[in-house]
Amino acid sequence: MKLVKKRPWALKVLAAAVGGLLVGTLVGAPAQAEERRQAGIALTALAVEQDTVDATSGSATVTVDWTMTDGNAAATDMFGAITVQQVGDDGGLIGAPHDLTFSFQPRWPYQANPVAGTMASADYSYDFPVPQYAAGSTARWAVVKVTARDDQGGTATVGRQKLADFDAEFTATHLVDSTGPTHDSFGFVIDQPKYLYNADESVTARYQVFISDAESGFFRGQLLLSGPQGAAASGSMRLVPGDDGSSKCGEYEAYDNHDVFCTVDVTIPAGAPAGDWSASRLRLTDAAGNVSVIRDLSQEPVSVHVTRNETLRASEFAISPEQFNNWNLPARLTVKLKPSGVRDGIRSVTVLTEECWGSVTENPAIAPDGTISVQITAGPVYTRKCTITGIGLTDGAGNSAAYGAAFQGPALSLVATQIPHNTPPVVNAASLDRTTFSAGSLPDSARLTLDVTSFVGVTQFSLTVYDADGASVDGRSGGLSPVTEGPLVLSVPLNGGLEPGVYTVGFTVTDVAGLRAPYGYPGGNRPTPPGGPLLITVTD
Numbered sequence: 001m002k003l004v005k006k007r008p009w010a011l012k013v014l015a016a017a018v019g020g021l022l023v024g025t026l027v028g029a030p031a032q033a034e035e036r037r038q039a040g041i042a043l044t045a046l047a048v049e050q051d052t053v054d055a056t057s058g059s060a061t062v063t064v065d066w067t068m069t070d071g072n073a074a075a076t077d078m079f080g081a082i083t084v085q086q087v088g089d090d091g092g093l094i095g096a097p098h099d100l101t102f103s104f105q106p107r108w109p110y111q112a113n114p115v116a117g118t119m120a121s122a123d124y125s126y127d128f129p130v131p132q133y134a135a136g137s138t139a140r141w142a143v144v145k146v147t148a149r150d151d152q153g154g155t156a157t158v159g160r161q162k163l164a165d166f167d168a169e170f171t172a173t174h175l176v177d178s179t180g181p182t183h184d185s186f187g188f189v190i191d192q193p194k195y196l197y198n199a200d201e202s203v204t205a206r207y208q209v210f211i212s213d214a215e216s217g218f219f220r221g222q223l224l225l226s227g228p229q230g231a232a233a234s235g236s237m238r239l240v241p242g243d244d245g246s247s248k249c250g251e252y253e254a255y256d257n258h259d260v261f262c263t264v265d266v267t268i269p270a271g272a273p274a275g276d277w278s279a280s281r282l283r284l285t286d287a288a289g290n291v292s293v294i295r296d297l298s299q300e301p302v303s304v305h306v307t308r309n310e311t312l313r314a315s316e317f318a319i320s321p322e323q324f325n326n327w328n329l330p331a332r333l334t335v336k337l338k339p340s341g342v343r344d345g346i347r348s349v350t351v352l353t354e355e356c357w358g359s360v361t362e363n364p365a366i367a368p369d370g371t372i373s374v375q376i377t378a379g380p381v382y383t384r385k386c387t388i389t390g391i392g393l394t395d396g397a398g399n400s401a402a403y404g405a406a407f408q409g410p411a412l413s414l415v416a417t418q419i420p421h422n423t424p425p426v427v428n429a430a431s432l433d434r435t436t437f438s439a440g441s442l443p444d445s446a447r448l449t450l451d452v453t454s455f456v457g458v459t460q461f462s463l464t465v466y467d468a469d470g471a472s473v474d475g476r477s478g479g480l481s482p483v484t485e486g487p488l489v490l491s492v493p494l495n496g497g498l499e500p501g502v503y504t505v506g507f508t509v510t511d512v513a514g515l516r517a518p519y520g521y522p523g524g525n526r527p528t529p530p531g532g533p534l535l536i537t538v539t540d
Contacts, residue, residue, distance in 0.1 A: 041078065041148050041156035042069045044121070046166040048143070053130055055172045061127035062170050064100060064143065069121045072152050076119060078104040080148030080156075084128055086289070087142045087169070094135070096219040096287035097144070099241065100126050119150075133216040134174035135288045142169035177215035180292030181284040184210045187302055189251075189263060194350060195392030195402035197409035199308035202270050207279065207302070208252075208263050209237075216288035217257030218249075223264045223282050227306065228275035235266035257287065268306055275398065278303035305392065305400035309409070312399040314339045316371065319388060319414045324378050326418060327456035327512055328482050331378040333386060333416055337393075338371045344396025349374050352406040356386035378416070381512055388414035424515040425454035430529035432492070432505070436537045439500050445491040446536065448505065456512045457482025461490055463507035465498075465536070470522035473498065482512060498538045505534035 045067035053060045070078055081101045086094040102112035102124050112126040130141070143166070146158040186209045188194075196203035205225065211218045220238040227233070239249045239257055247254045250263030268277060279302040282294040316338040324331035335351050346366065351358045353376055361374040372393075378386045390406030402409040429451040437443065452458050462477035474493045492505055506521035507529075519529045 040071055041150060041154050042071075043067070043146050043148075043156070043158050044069050045123075046143060046146070046163070046168045048168050048170050050170055052171050053173070055130040055132055056175050058132035060130045060132075060172070062130055062141075062172075063125060063127050064168070065123070065125045066146070067117070067121060067123050068102075068104075068148055070119050070150050070154065072150060072154055075150040075152045075154065076105075077151040078102075078119065078122070078148055079110065079150075080146065082126075082143055083145035083147075084141055085144045086134060086139050087144070088140075093144060094139075095216070095285075095289035096239075098128070098131075100128060102126070130172050131216060131287065132175055133177035133288055134172070135177060135290055136174070137176055138171060138173055140169060140171050175215070177286065177288045177290060179215075180290040181211050181213040181218050181221075181286050182292065183282065183284065183294060183297075184212060186210075186279070186282065186297045193304070193352065193390060193392070193402075193407050195305045195307065195390070195400060195407045195409075196268065197309065197402040197407050198268055198270050198272060198274075198306055200270060201408065202267050203306065203408055205266050205268065205277070205304045206263055207266070208250075208261065209282065211260045211262060211284060212258065213286045214258055216286045216290070218260045219257070219285050219287045221262065221264065221282065221284040223266055224280050225266050225268070225277045226280040227268070227277040228273040231273045231277075232280075233266050233268045233272070233277070235264045237262045237264040268304075271308075272306060274307050274310065274400075275305075276303040277306050305394060305402070307400045307402050309401045309403075312339065312341045312343075312393065312395050312401040314391065314393060314401055314403065317388075317391065317403070317412060317414055319386075319416050322416050323419045324386070324416055326378045326380050326383055327421060328380065328484075330380050331383075333376050333378060334373050335376055335388060335391070335414070336371050336373045337391060338369075339366070339393060339395075339401070340370075341399070342366075342395050343399060346372060347394045347396050350390070350392040351376055351388060352390035352392075352404065354387040354389050356383050378418070384418045386416045388412050421456050421513050422515070423455060424517045425452055425458050425509045425511050427452055427509065427517060427519055428530060430507075430519065430531060430534060432534055432536065435535060436539065437494065439498065439538050439540060442494050442498060442538065444495045445493050448490045448492050448507070448534065450488040450490065450507075450509070451486065452483055452488050452509060453485050454483065454509075454511045457484045458488060458509045459483075459512045460510040461488075461507065462510075463490060463492060463505060464521070465492065465494075466504045466506065466522050468501055468503075473503070492536075494536070500538050500540050503536045503538065505536065507534075 047065050049063040081099040083097045085097040088094050101110045103110035106113040112124045114122040115125050116123045149155045189206045189208050192206050222236045224234045239247050241247050249260050252261040254260045279297050284292045314337045318336045320334050349361045357377040359376050364372045390404035392402045394400045404412040433447040464472050464475040508518040510516045518526045
């Protein structure tokens with residue numbers, strides 16, 4: 001491929017090569033004139049085909065052409081990126097960089113593939129979509145970085161100083177974007193603990209924010225937390241292109257840069273002053289370089305309690321009962337602790353849990369023995385274990401203490417478990433209200449009454465009507481409100497046009513834990529119902 005540009009760039013390419021732009025070391029004797037004489041990856045040509053472009057329509061492109069060489073004969077593939085960015089009058093970079101990705105072997109999601117050549121020397125070309133908006137009506141753009149790697153571990157990075165030899169730049173006319181991004185909502189991520197223990201290690205507070213920029217789009221941001229004694233900590237977020245065509249901002253996917261959900265982590269160092277750390281400033285930058293600074297972030301509290309448990313403390317942690325019965329209804333559990341160093345009472349106690357429901361208790365009472373009791377809940381049936389992962393408390397003076405892994409605090413060992421259950425339901429008696437019917441006046445059903453005993457309650461049934469050969473001729477199944485003891489009345493269907501003969505009813509009751517008790521089925525491998533087989537006789 002012959003690279004084309006409106007100004008004579010070939011001399012600059014030659015000068016760059018002579019000036020040592022080739023990356024890697026030479027191998028073999030100088031007399032060897034092999035095509036792949038350089039041992040590394042090199043950028044040997046670079047140009048843009050348009051000096052100026054009008055981008056106001058939103059559809060303008062500038063063609064970027066470049067040549068990559070690789071002197072490693074074992075290499076069969078190369079990957080890389082050409083970075084294009086707006087450049088200010090002072091040479092500083094403005095706004096968001098734009099990466100044009102390439103690979104020698106065509107594959108998703110790389111944008112450019114060779115238009116000519118081999119791995120030894122491959123020519124690439126790509127139409128860069130020029131952004132419609134900039135901070136001014138005209139802007140200068142340039143290739144500011146080139147990176148590449150091959151499948152043998154070779155790498156190359158070409159920075160601005162060496163790229164200046166190519167003069168790969170252009171000027172564009174833009175629509176003006178003069179305002180920075182805005183935010184619509186700001187707060188903690190759902191599972192962010194409100195207490196953090198930083199005596200031994202740094203701790204992290206994670207926030208989420210929804211950002212909008214209708215013109216050039218969001219690029220990056222910074223969040224500042226202010227703590228006691230003038231202390232501060234900050235975290236950054238950035239819209240990062242992904243491999244599947246989408247982007248990510250922190251933990252959230254983004255499918256364009258105009259409306260973006262981001263997470264931002266702020267790390268508070270170990271030993272930083274204890275007290276409330278509050279979000280105090282959000283700085284947002286759009287792709288054109290415009291900046292917004294927001295200080296009134298939220299009407300909701302957006303602070304975390306950082307503590308080393310030096311003033312307010314707690315001890316004598318306990319949970320009761322250690323075995324709970326939630327087989328039918330939610331189980332209430334009590335968490336007890338004994339605070340010390342309290343000033344102006346306890347304002348709140350937060351209990352975080354795993355597999356059950358925690359709680360936040362405001363202004364809990366302190367018992368005469370100095371302890372506090374708060375309630376948590378184990379959901380019905382399927383909650384097998386309740387583990388306390390964090391306990392945080394704050395007194396009336398604003399001092400706090402934190403315990404447990406959820407708050408990165410001292411370990412807790414508080415676990416309650418479900419009462420074991422491995423006994424199936426028992427049927428003490430079974431009877432039919434009628435056992436003989438005429439085929440000519442067969443009713444819809446007969447009534448089967450069971451006397452059951454179940455620790456957790458029978459909640460399901462199934463029953464089947466069998467003929468004298470053991471073949472199923474009718475049946476029914478369904479759910480029930482839990483029955484722990486006493487009568488259980490079921491309807492045996494008889495509306496299947498039963499022929500004269502003797503029929504047997506088999507049934508199964510199942511408790512809330514899924515344990516089954518079958519009775520009366522043909523074949524003799526199931527228990528006979530108490531009082532004998534359930535037989536129905538149909539006469540002529």
